[in-house]
Amino acid sequence: GLSLDTVRDFLTREEDTIVFSLIERAKYPLNRPAYDPLHSAAGRRLNASFVELFIRESEAVQSKAGRYQSLQEIPFFAYRVPSALAPPYNFTSDLYPAAASVNVNDAIWSMYFDELLPRLAKNGDDGNYAVAADADLACLQVLSRRINYGRYVAEVKFRGDQQTYTSLIQAKDRDALVKLLTSEAQEDVVKRRVEKKAAVFGQSVTLDGPVQTDANSQANSSLFKVDPSVVYELYGQRVIPLTKQVEVEYLLHRLD
Numbered sequence: 188g189l190s191l192d193t194v195r196d197f198l199t200r201e202e203d204t205i206v207f208s209l210i211e212r213a214k215y216p217l218n219r220p221a222y223d224p225l226h227s228a229a230g231r232r233l234n235a236s237f238v239e240l241f242i243r244e245s246e247a248v249q250s251k252a253g254r255y256q257s258l259q260e261i262p263f264f265a266y267r268v269p270s271a272l273a274p275p276y277n278f279t280s281d282l283y284p285a286a287a288s289v290n291v292n293d294a295i296w297s298m299y300f301d302e303l304l305p306r307l308a309k310n311g312d313d314g315n316y317a318v319a320a321d322a323d324l325a326c327l328q329v330l331s332r333r334i335n336y337g338r339y340v341a342e343v344k345f346r347g348d349q350q351t352y353t354s355l356i357q358a359k360d361r362d363a364l365v366k367l368l369t370s371e372a373q374e375d376v377v378k379r380r381v382e383k384k385a386a387v388f389g390q391s392v393t394l395d396g397p398v399q400t401d402a403n404s405q406a407n408s409s410l411f412k413v414d415p416s417v418v419y420e421l422y423g424q425r426v427i428p429l430t431k432q433v434e435v436e437y438l439l440h441r442l443d
């Protein structure tokens with residue numbers, strides 16, 4: 188069953204995946220043409236970029252393979268995903284059905300492409316668009332899984348204090364809900380831990396000399412494959428606030 192410890196353990200493990208996926212995308216240059224609208228052979232401007240088409244097609248394949256049978260996974264192009272050919276699996280759902288589909292994938296999409304990617308990738312174009320797009324997809328999928336996991340966190344918090352949550356939900360009091368589900372101390376732990384993970388996972392490992400400690404490594408952020416302060420800010424300004432938004436939206440549907 189779910190508890191505050193198990194849901195926090197899940198979020199902690201996702202940090203590793205987030206940091207590694209950012210490190211992978213930072214390996215490639217920006218590759219700007221992959222993000223511009225495509226043109227047809229006749230020169231007509233199409234509505235999608237190469238990266239968007241890549242992600243749509245990838246989600247269609249993964250949907251056939253059953254990825255979205257698990258409620259933990261939410262596609263960015265839900266209206267396009269075909270049904271699964273994978274063997275059925277009886278996923279237990281810890282979520283309240285009327286609130287289970289709450290997600291902020293649209294906000295994650297624009298945050299990733301407009302804010303995060305320009306801070307991760309250096310300017311340049313090496314033409315390896317599919318490789319870079321695949322790295323984008325990995326970042327988007329894990330950010331989506333982590334942030335939309337706020338549904339599970341909210342379910343645990345609701346079950347832990349049904350009375351208080353029920354009255355705030357009935358009053359549709361968003362501000363009071365945010366206040367009730369917030370733990371400043373936990374947010375501080377999470378932000379400092381992801382910053383440290385970025386420093387540990389993103390350092391250059393050589394056979395000479397000792398393993399870097401944070402004391403001597405954090406001083407020069409350019410030593411790292413992804414700037415640890417970028418990851419700290421990503422969590423403080425986007426990942427945690429969006430997770431809380433998911434928690435509140437979920438709670439507002441928890442009594443439907």
Ligand SMILES: O=C(O)C(=O)C[C@]1(C(=O)O)C=C[C@@H](O)C=C1
Nearest residue numbers: 340369370371373374377427430
């Ligand atoms: O761990 C929690 O209690 C959560 O609700 C998750 C989370 C987070 O996104 O990491 C969000 C809000 C809390 O203030 C602390 C942390």
